[in-house]
Amino acid sequence: MTQQTRDARPTEAPPSGDPILRVQGLKKHFPVGGGFLRKASILKAVDGVSFDVYPGETFGLVGESGCGKSTLAQTIVRLYEPTAGTINFNGNDLSALSASRLRPHRREIQMIFQDPYSSLDPRMTVGGIVEEPLRNYGEPDRRERVRELLLQVGLNAYFVNRYPHEFSGGQRQRIGIARAIALNPKLVVCDEPVSALDVSIQAQVLNLLRGLQQEKGLTYLFIAHNLAVVAHISDRIGVMYLGKMVEVGSTKAITTDPRHPYTKALLSAAPIPQRHLRRERIILRGEVPSPLNPPTGCRFHPRCPIAADRCTQEEPELRVVGPGQTAACHFA
Amino acid sequence: MPEPVLEVRDLKTQFFTRDGVVKAVDGVSFAVHRGEAVGLVGESGCGKSMTSLSVMRLIPQPPGKIVAGEVLLHDEGTAQDLLKLDESEMQHIRGRLLSMIFQDPMTSLNPVLTIGFQLTEPLKIHFNMSEDDARKRAVELLQQVGIPAAAERLNDYPHQFSGGMRQRVMVAIALACNPKMLIADEPTTALDVTVQAQLLDLIKELNRETGTAVLIITHDLGVVADLCDRVMVMYAGQIIESGTGDEIFDHPQHPYTVGLMQSVPRLGPTVRDPLVPIEGMPPDLIAPPAGCRFRPRCPRAIAKCIEPPPRVFLGGEHYSSCWLAVEGVEDEPALAGERA
Numbered sequence A: 001m002t003q004q005t006r007d008a009r010p011t012e013a014p015p016s017g018d019p020i021l022r023v024q025g026l027k028k029h030f031p032v033g034g035g036f037l038r039k040a041s042i043l044k045a046v047d048g049v050s051f052d053v054y055p056g057e058t059f060g061l062v063g064e065s066g067c068g069k070s071t072l073a074q075t076i077v078r079l080y081e082p083t084a085g086t087i088n089f090n091g092n093d094l095s096a097l098s099a100s101r102l103r104p105h106r107r108e109i110q111m112i113f114q115d116p117y118s119s120l121d122p123r124m125t126v127g128g129i130v131e132e133p134l135r136n137y138g139e140p141d142r143r144e145r146v147r148e149l150l151l152q153v154g155l156n157a158y159f160v161n162r163y164p165h166e167f168s169g170g171q172r173q174r175i176g177i178a179r180a181i182a183l184n185p186k187l188v189v190c191d192e193p194v195s196a197l198d199v200s201i202q203a204q205v206l207n208l209l210r211g212l213q214q215e216k217g218l219t220y221l222f223i224a225h226n227l228a229v230v231a232h233i234s235d236r237i238g239v240m241y242l243g244k245m246v247e248v249g250s251t252k253a254i255t256t257d258p259r260h261p262y263t264k265a266l267l268s269a270a271p272i273p274q275r276h277l278r279r280e281r282i283i284l285r286g287e288v289p290s291p292l293n294p295p296t297g298c299r300f301h302p303r304c305p306i307a308a309d310r311c312t313q314e315e316p317e318l319r320v321v322g323p324g325q326t327a328a329c330h331f332a
Numbered sequence B: 001m002p003e004p005v006l007e008v009r010d011l012k013t014q015f016f017t018r019d020g021v022v023k024a025v026d027g028v029s030f031a032v033h034r035g036e037a038v039g040l041v042g043e044s045g046c047g048k049s050m051t052s053l054s055v056m057r058l059i060p061q062p063p064g065k066i067v068a069g070e071v072l073l074h075d076e077g078t079a080q081d082l083l084k085l086d087e088s089e090m091q092h093i094r095g096r097l098l099s100m101i102f103q104d105p106m107t108s109l110n111p112v113l114t115i116g117f118q119l120t121e122p123l124k125i126h127f128n129m130s131e132d133d134a135r136k137r138a139v140e141l142l143q144q145v146g147i148p149a150a151a152e153r154l155n156d157y158p159h160q161f162s163g164g165m166r167q168r169v170m171v172a173i174a175l176a177c178n179p180k181m182l183i184a185d186e187p188t189t190a191l192d193v194t195v196q197a198q199l200l201d202l203i204k205e206l207n208r209e210t211g212t213a214v215l216i217i218t219h220d221l222g223v224v225a226d227l228c229d230r231v232m233v234m235y236a237g238q239i240i241e242s243g244t245g246d247e248i249f250d251h252p253q254h255p256y257t258v259g260l261m262q263s264v265p266r267l268g269p270t271v272r273d274p275l276v277p278i279e280g281m282p283p284d285l286i287a288p289p290a291g292c293r294f295r296p297r298c299p300r301a302i303a304k305c306i307e308p309p310p311r312v313f314l315g316g317e318h319y320s321s322c323w324l325a326v327e328g329v330e331d332e333p334a335l336a337g338e339r340a
Helices: A069-076 A099-106 A126-136 A142-152 A157-161 A169-181 A199-216 A227-233 A251-256 A261-269 A309-313 B048-055 B087-093 B115-127 B131-144 B163-175 B193-210 B221-227 B245-250 B255-263
Strands: A021-032 A041-053 A058-062 A084-089 A109-112 A187-191 A219-224 A236-241 A244-250 A319-322 A325-327 B004-017 B020-033 B037-041 B064-075 B078-081 B098-101 B181-185 B213-218 B230-235 B238-244 B311-313 B319-321
Touching: A021 A069, A041 A069, A041 A084, A041 A244, A058 A069, A058 A227, A069 A187, A069 A219, A109 A169, A126 A142, A126 A157, A126 A169, A142 A157, A142 A169, A169 A199, A199 A227, A199 B255, A219 A227, A227 A251, A236 A251, A236 A261, A244 A251, A244 A261, A251 A261, A261 B193, B004 B048, B004 B213, B020 B037, B020 B048, B020 B064, B020 B213, B020 B238, B037 B048, B037 B193, B037 B221, B048 B064, B048 B181, B048 B213, B098 B163, B115 B131, B115 B163, B131 B163, B163 B193, B193 B213, B193 B221, B213 B221, B221 B245, B230 B245, B230 B255, B238 B245, B238 B255
Parallel strands: A058 A219, A058 A236, A109 A187, A187 A219, B037 B213, B037 B230, B098 B181, B181 B213
Antiparallel strands: A021 A041, A021 A084, A236 A244, A244 A325, A319 A325, B004 B020, B004 B064, B064 B078, B230 B238, B238 B319, B311 B319
C-alpha cells in the first residue's frame, strides 16, 4: 500500500495558473409532480454554483444531505443535463457539446461512486468491469493493463475472473477505483467514496486515493458529508447549503478560520475523537429546509444564529473575505 | 460508584447458519451504572448490535440463540436475569425498565399509527393510565425532547415529521415510562451532522436530568468522545478494551483501539497527516483466529498472542485484553507463518 505523503500542511496561497475545470453559474432544476393542466413545481437542486479546480489539486465539496453536492457532481460529468451555466473543462464547454462531441472528453473525466454494491455490475467479472472503459475506447493490450490496474489499487491480479459479490466493501471500492483510473483520466470525481466503509477500511481507501494522485498527477473533485474526511484529502474546500456554494477557501482557512456561520456550525458539530480539542459547540436550530421551497434572501437565515432583517430579504453573493477565501454572508 | 443498573456476564450469542456457527457475541461482560453514559464502539460485524439485541431479548430465533451468560437488570434492590424470563415477562420489562432506540426512525415507528397513539401506548399498558392522562404525559414528553407545538402534533403521522424530529419522537417513546436503562443503537447514524449534534445534546441532557443509564452503540468514535463517561471497544465478538473516555482516547493500550484512532482523520493542524490504516479485514466469526483475534492484523503481534490474552487492568477501571499489557512478556515478534 502506498503510504508516502505529499506535504501534509495545506497550502495557504490561492492556486495560480489556469484551472482544469471552471464551473460557472451552474444550475440543475428538476420538475416535480405536475401533470395534465397542472404545473410542476421546480426542485432547484443546484442553483447557480461557480468554482474552479486547478490541475493536480483536490477540491473538496462538503454539505449535508439535500445540499446538491451529488447532483452537482453528476451534472459536471453530464449524467444530468445542466439547466443553465457552463462547465469549462480544459478550454471546452462541456455543457454545450452533443453526445458524440462529448465522447473524447468523457475519457478524461471519470467517476467513483458511493455505493460499492450497486455501482458494479453483479454479472460481470472483475476483469470485465475494469476492462470495459478500455474496450470502449479501443485501447490495446487490455489484459496486461487490467492486471496492472488491479495491482495498482492493491488487489491481486488473479481476481480477474471473480465476481463482485465475492469481495468486501473496501475491495469493491478498489475495483471501482481501478475502473475509474483505467483510461488515465485528468479529473476524477469522487462522490462519497468512503462513506459506506468502516473506519479502518476508509483509511486504506483514502491513502490509496492519495497515493494514486501523486503517482499519476490526478486532479480530484472529492465530495463527502464528513468534514474531517474532506479536510484530510483536500487542498481547497467548497461548502454547499441548499443548492448554493456558501464558502470556498483553502483547507486551512476553512478548518481554522471559517467565515460563514454555516461552515462554523458544521465544523463545531463534526464528531471527532479528540477530547482535548473541545470546541465551542454551535447547535443549529431546526433542519435543512426543503429545496422545493427554499427560504427567501439568504437560504440559511432560518437556522442562522446571527441572522438579521437584511438576511430575510437580500441574498448574499460570494465575496472575497481573505486570500483565496470567499463567503456568501452579509456579515462574513 | 453508584449501583449498577445492568450487568452482563459472559454473554454468548450464536447464529446457526448453513456455513457453520457464527459466534457473534463471544463472552461479553460489562456493567452500566445509574446516571452513566457508556459507549460500545466497534466496526460492522463486531457484534455490538447483537450484544444490545441479546440484552433486549430480540435476537431472531432461529437462526440466533443466546447460548450462555447472564443479563442482570437491577430494580429497587433486586436483580433479575432477563435470560431466564419468558416472552410475556419480558414484555413487562421492555419499554418500562429497559428501552431501546434504533438507527432508522422510519422503520421503527409504525407508519399507520399517529405519534400520539405510539407515545401513549406504553403508558396505558405499563401504568394503566387513562387516555386523557396518557395524552397529557405525551405532550410533556414531546416538549421535553424539543418538538414545537407538541399538543397539535400528537395527531400527526410519522411521515409528517423530518428525520431528526422522528428520532426525537423515538427518544420520547423510549423515555415515556422513565426506564432505568436506555439502549441507543446507532441513534444518529441516519442523521445529518448538525441534526446529530442536536440529538446527542438531547440524550446527554436527559441522561443528566433523569439519571437514566445510557448505553450507546456506535461505529463512530467521535459520537462517543463527546457523550460518554466510559467507552468499551469491541472486536470480533469480544470487548478488547474498556476505560473512561480520557483513558481510551488519550491512552489507548490495545493495538486495535490505537489503530482505530489512527484511521480517523482529525480536524486541526494535523488534518492532512497521513492516516495509518489497519491492514486486512476483520476475521470470519465462524472460525475466528486462535488466541487473540486481532493477531492476524496486529502490527505488534508477538509469539505469545497465539494464546488467548488475559484481561489486564491498567489502573482504575481501564483494562485491555492484550499480551503486550502483561508485565514481563517479551516483545519478541511472531514468526511470519504464525501471523498469517
